[in-house]
Amino acid sequence: MLENYVPVLILGAISVGFAGVTLLLSQLIGVQKPSDVKLMPYECGNIPVGHARERFPVKFYIIAMLFIIFDVEVAFMFPWAVLYENLGMLGFVEMFIFVLILMLGLAYVWGKGGLEWE
Secondary structure, X not given: OHHHOHHHHHHHHHHHHHHHHHHHHHHHHOOOOOOHHHHOOOEOOEOOOOOOOOOOOHHHHHHHHHHHHHHHHHHHHHHHHHOHHHHHHXXXXXXXXXXXXXXXXXXXXXXXXXXXXX
């Protein structure tokens, strides 16, 4: 059974090796002339303003969590759609319940005003 995983392990070793060699070569070959401008934090081409430890409203995190939840929903729906014919009515009902639970959560967040930017 271990021989089934050998190609995956070889691919992983090649990936890690390539990343390591690339980083090592960039350190050895690359020109390194640090200056105050190069070491300054980059903010979309603008000069940084304010403190790095500035507090953000919790709404940013709520929107980020909602995005992750619905992104995971799509990740579950893709294999379901591929195997839809094999799953039959039971698979349809299970996915309907899954989507219904997510829609109830979305309705709750919407009702609480989690999607409003003020």
